[in-house]
Every structure is written in structure tokens, then in C-alpha cells.
Amino acid sequence: xxxxxxxxxxxxxxxxxxxxxxxxxxxxxxxxxxxxxxxxxxxxxxxxxxxxxxxxxxxxxxxxxxxxxxxxxxxxxxxxxxxxxxxxxxxxxxxxxxxxxxxxxxxxxxxxxxxxxxxxxxxxxxxxxxxxxxxxxxxxxxxxxxxxxxxxxxxxxxxxxxxxxxxxxxxxxxxxxxxxxxxxxxxxxxxxxxxxxxxxxxxxxxxxxxxxxxxxxxxxxxxxxxxxxxxxxxxxxxxxxxxxxxxxxxxxxxxxxxxxxxxxxxxxxxxxxxxxxxxxxxxxxxxxxxxxxxxxxxxxxxxxxxxxxxxxxxxxxxxxxxxxxxxxxxxxxxxxxxxxxxxxxxxxxxxxxxxxxxxxxxxxxxxxxxxxxxxxxxxxxxxxxxxxxxxxxxxxxxxxxxxxxxxxxxxxxxxxxx
Amino acid sequence: xxxxxxxxxxxxxxxxxxxxxxxxxxxxxxxxxxxxxxxxxxxxxxxxxxxxxxxxxxxxxxxxxxxxxxxxxxxxxxxxxxxxxxxxxxxxxxxxxxxxxxxxxxxxxxxxxxxxxxxxxxxxxxxxxxxxxxxxxxxxxxxxxxxxxxxxxxxxxxxxxxxxxxxxxxxxxxxxxxxxxxxxxxxxxxxxxxxxxxxxxxxxxxxxxxxxxxxxxxxxxxxxxxxxxxxxxxxxxxxxxxxxxxxxxxxxxxxxxxxxxxxxxxxxxxxxxxxxxxxxxxxxxxxxxxxxxx
Numbered sequence: 001x002x003x004x005x006x007x008x009x010x011x012x013x014x015x016x017x018x019x020x021x022x023x024x025x026x027x028x029x030x031x032x033x034x035x036x037x038x039x040x041x042x043x044x045x046x047x048x049x050x051x052x053x054x055x056x057x058x059x060x061x062x063x064x065x066x067x068x069x070x071x072x073x074x075x076x077x078x079x080x081x082x083x084x085x086x087x088x089x090x091x092x093x094x095x096x097x098x099x100x101x102x103x104x105x106x107x108x109x110x111x112x113x114x115x116x117x118x119x120x121x122x123x124x125x126x127x128x129x130x131x132x133x134x135x136x137x138x139x140x141x142x143x144x145x146x147x148x149x150x151x152x153x154x155x156x157x158x159x160x161x162x163x164x165x166x167x168x169x170x171x172x173x174x175x176x177x178x179x180x181x182x183x184x185x186x187x188x189x190x191x192x193x194x195x196x197x198x199x200x201x202x203x204x205x206x207x208x209x210x211x212x213x214x215x216x217x218x219x220x221x222x223x224x225x226x227x228x229x230x231x232x233x234x235x236x237x238x239x240x241x242x243x244x245x246x247x248x249x250x251x252x253x254x255x256x257x258x259x260x261x262x263x264x265x266x267x268x269x270x271x272x273x274x275x276x277x278x279x280x281x282x283x284x285x286x287x288x289x290x291x292x293x294x295x296x297x298x299x300x301x302x303x304x305x306x307x308x309x310x311x312x313x314x315x316x317x318x319x320x321x322x323x324x325x326x327x328x329x330x331x332x333x334x335x336x337x338x339x340x341x342x343x344x345x346x347x348x349x350x351x352x353x354x355x356x357x358x359x360x361x362x363x364x365x366x367x368x369x370x371x372x373x374x375x376x377x378x379x380x381x382x383x384x385x386x387x388x389x390x391x392x393x394x395x396x397x398x399x400x401x402x403x404x405x406x407x408x409x410x411x412x413x414x415x416x417x418x
Numbered sequence: 419x420x421x422x423x424x425x426x427x428x429x430x431x432x433x434x435x436x437x438x439x440x441x442x443x444x445x446x447x448x449x450x451x452x453x454x455x456x457x458x459x460x461x462x463x464x465x466x467x468x469x470x471x472x473x474x475x476x477x478x479x480x481x482x483x484x485x486x487x488x489x490x491x492x493x494x495x496x497x498x499x500x501x502x503x504x505x506x507x508x509x510x511x512x513x514x515x516x517x518x519x520x521x522x523x524x525x526x527x528x529x530x531x532x533x534x535x536x537x538x539x540x541x542x543x544x545x546x547x548x549x550x551x552x553x554x555x556x557x558x559x560x561x562x563x564x565x566x567x568x569x570x571x572x573x574x575x576x577x578x579x580x581x582x583x584x585x586x587x588x589x590x591x592x593x594x595x596x597x598x599x600x601x602x603x604x605x606x607x608x609x610x611x612x613x614x615x616x617x618x619x620x621x622x623x624x625x626x627x628x629x630x631x632x633x634x635x636x637x638x639x640x641x642x643x644x645x646x647x648x649x650x651x652x653x654x655x656x657x658x659x660x661x662x663x664x665x666x667x668x669x670x671x672x673x674x675x676x677x678x679x680x681x682x683x684x685x686x687x688x689x690x691x692x693x694x695x696x697x698x699x700x701x702x703x704x705x706x707x708x709x710x711x712x
Binding site for chain 1: 423426427430431433434437525529533534535536537538539540541545546547548558560562563629631632633634635636637638639641642643646673674677678681682684685
């Protein structure tokens, strides 16, 4: 047996050990505790800034940033500053890696973001295992809320059912349009949206004249437009996302087809990119800067700070971060389960003039949507950003917010325990 | 499927194919003359569309239509003279890696300079809608696409004339086959190479110029285009001019008719076409046997 075999502590190693302990305590102890108190609340933001969904990414990040900056200016939450850690999301594989990195390396207290439904579904599985709250601010698939729901996944972005019941019912009731032609992005989001919009059309005894699945990132729609032209529908109903929306609007205008266009889901950024006068038709939006005075004022503030008007994605991420911070303030804890429990039923009035809340079974923010109409160039005041006219808020002020949500009868969500 | 329907799709396939030819011809020229597969082709195409938007804001549509491809061509020449020239000698893989990196750098630069959200761009009013002359034939077709077709035909024959009939073209062709002999004859290939790369870039830029009114002008707009151009060039035979022309039209047709007949296959149609042709004729349709690539 050598030195290692000796029992007890030698004088020398005692002095060494004590010295190290004293040094550690003296230099790092109290300071360590201080830094713990001042350690910021970390929120991970996963948003695409490249690829076909990138157009809305900039707005997502700046919406979240504004919420964080406002909270920090007001002294932070629980006496701590808030830090936003931004990551790019390109495909589900990358999204999972980024979510893991945020959870394991950055030790974030909550995650929000995504635009792609495929990415949101992938992240959902990761956060559930890690018991970290994820607020989905940009993905629409009903799946995320229903058959593939998770305890820790919440959504501020409207789900496909909310969007489609808003625009679909309106079209059928007000315009008597019921001969539809679908054109759909060929991935998780598009398929889900197509399913929901088909159901709605069937319920109303409408006719489906045709349906096209278009690869994401398509540059050319001409052959699909020829098919639509031959089918002569009374509504061309698109279930497209990102730059596909832009390319479709532009080429639809180019071909000069006479049928009105409607969208299952619409974002303002791709419409701006297509240009005022190219986007003609009726669409549902989750938020637009002219819906009320509060929104207009907030949009002004956003414009002053970041140089561009906010679009719906900015609102979704803004409200997402506000909900996370609100829940942390409410529960007084940074533990994932506590934040999640505080979010269930969490109420907020965020620029919509109504009390919005997370419904218990699908963790979806109950909120009104807005029917907008694309303006012609003559109608637009600046020919650049003034692209939509808000036609109606749905559900109306006197109707419950659940009127457009996934019906309780379709609830197949089985949540894990906290 | 009526005959009329088929004719519509056939014509649309040719028009779409002519845009593919424009996207691919620059890539083909650069490979045929310099021997580099330019992976940054899609990014250069996006630059063409950006140039079109920005220059139009200053001087209007037609001047921009002429100036934008030239600007992109000049940028191509600068890139060739300052970077690419250094890596001609040695492993061809270096050129591949360089242009692969260049594609990412260019796309990111676009994002940094002009923002991630892109620009709206509308075509001049007289291009919108369908062509009346075609309506009288019973066919309603987008006026702008007919314009694209005319441009493509112009570019193809202009380029053919330049390469086949002018003294510069002769030097380019000779240089691509036997650079040493050209040097021995006292002709410096350096400026010629720079010019060829600039020409290829200008052609990519021109395709971007034509696509600006059709597609969203945003940083990643060239992603898919790079793939299409590459497939077209491989099918046609790497470096073959007429191969690229024929194969561009073929890809346009196959994609269009597959959308008409069996849409689920549309996305992979051109790749299946490529696989079949490579199996039957590994050199591509018009690919020649070149000593330097054997």
C-alpha cells in the first residue's frame, strides 16, 4: 500500500484542503451566491432565419425582443433581468439539436418560437422529456394541440381550425362560395390545413373541384394555375406557407385568373413581399396593425425601434414572451412544471381588446381572428405596407372565443403527467 | 384530358423549360470553358433579381433590365479575378468547395445588406394578364411568359453566335480544349477566363432578372434554382451548350406533363429523368469525351 492507503488526513493535505476551501469561499462563495440571485431568466427563441419560412423569422425575433426589452425596462421579473437566446431553425433535425442545446447548455427556463409545424412537433417531444415549457408562436398544425399534444407545449399562434373556421364559415355564409379548389404546401402544416378545410367544406355541403399538393419552395405555379383555370371554381383556397404564398400570389396575378382567392392561413410578410395589388382576396389573420388603436400604437413603437412595421408573427412572439414572463411572475418560480401550471388558464389582454386565455385541454390561446381583404393599388395609402383592410373580427365581441377553436368533441389529446 | 389541355401544358412546358435553360446555360458555359461546377449559381441568380429591384427603383424597368445582368457579370469577374483564378491548378475539388462556400457567403451577404424579408416587385402593367394574340388562337397565355420565351431564344442564339462565330468565341473554345497550345500561340487565357466567368454570372443574373416579377425576391430564392440548373446541365451533358438547351426544355416538359398526368411525381420527375438518362448514357445527352475529364 502506498500513500493512498493511509487512513486519516495528513497535516499537509489538511492545510492544502483548508486553504483551497478558504480561497473558494472567500473569493467565490458570496460572489457565487450574489451572481445566482442576479442570474438572468433565460428564454430560448427558435425561429427560421433561412429557407422558405425565413420571411416571417425576422418579425418573430423582434416581437420577442420587444417583449423582453419592455420587461427589462420595467425592472425585470422576480428581480432578475431577462435574456433572450436566439437560434435558427431550418428543419426538424436542426430544431431538435437547437432545442437540446438551449436546454442542456444554455439552461433556458422556457423556449418559444418555430414557424414550421414539423419543427414544432419535433421540439415538443424534446421539451416534454426535459420538462421545459415551450410556447409555439408560429406553427399552425392542429396536431400540435390535439393528437400529438404535450403537457409542456402551449400555442399563441392560431391553430389551423381557428384560421379555417374563421375564413371558411365567412366565405360560405357571406359570399355563398362553396365550389373550392385547394392548393396546398406538401408538408405537415399544409396537409393538416387541407384536412381541416376539407372537413369544413363537407360540413357545409360544398364541392371540392380539385386539390393540388405543391412541393415547398416551388418557383413555378403555372401548371397548377392552368388546372385551376380549367376547373372554374368559385374560390381558390390556398393552404400555402412562407415564400410559396408570395410566389403563388404573384403568379396568380400574372395569369389574371378571375376567381377569388382565399387563404387557409395568411401571413402579412409574404403578402408584403408579393406587393400591394398582387394580393387580392379574403384571408384570415391572427393580428394586423390596424385592428384597433392599441395595436396601431404598438406598431408605431415597433416601427420606431426596429425600422419596420410589425406583422402577425411579431405579435405571436410578443404575446408568447409576455405569457411566459407573466406565468413566471405569477408562480414566482423558474421550475418548468410551475411555469407550465401557471400558464394553464393564464389570462392576458394583448392588443386585441379582449381577455385571451390558454384553454386547458389543448393549451391553445383562445383569441379572435380577423378577416382581411387584400387592397388594390388604388386603395392602398402607401402602396407598400397598407395591404389589407380589416373586414371583421371573428368570433364577434358577444360570442365566446371557443366558437372558432377545435371543438371539444374532437379532443383526442392525452397529456402526460407534469 | 382533352387535346387542347395537352397543348396548353405542352406550350407551358416549353416556356417553363426556356426559363430553366436560362437558369442552366450560365452554369454550362462556366463548366464547359473553365471546368468549374459553380455551386454559387443560385446565389448569383438571386443577386440578379435583387439588382433588378434596386436598379429599377433608380432608373426604371428597361434600363434596369439591361444594366442588372451587366452588374452581376462584373461582380462575377471580380470574384474570378480575386479568388477563383488562384485555384484552377490542382484538385478540381477546390473549385467545387470554393463555390459551395461562396454560395453561402453570398446568400448571407444579401441577408445582411438587404434584410431577411425580401422586396416586393411588380412587373410593368403591360406585361400583366394574358396575351390577346394567343386568345384568338384559342389559347390564353400569360404575356410575361411569352416575353420570357422570346428572351430565352434571343439569349440562346446570341450566345451560340458569340461562341461559334466570333474570334473571342474561338479562343474560348480552343482554351477549353487545349489551354497549353493557346498559350504557346501567344494568347493569354487569364482575361478570357475572367470574361467567361463574368458571362456565366451575367446569364445567371439575367435569369434572376426575368424571375423577379414571378417569384418572391428574397435571400434564399436561388436555392431551388441551383438544383434545377445542375440537373439540367447533367442531363444535357456537362459543358455541352446544346445539351443544356435541349435538356432544359425536356425538364420543363417532363415536369409540366407530370403535373397534368400524375401530380405526386412532379417533384421528383426531373430527378427520375436524370437517373434514367445517366443510366443509359452516363455522359448525359450531348456530353462528349474530353481528355481532360477522363
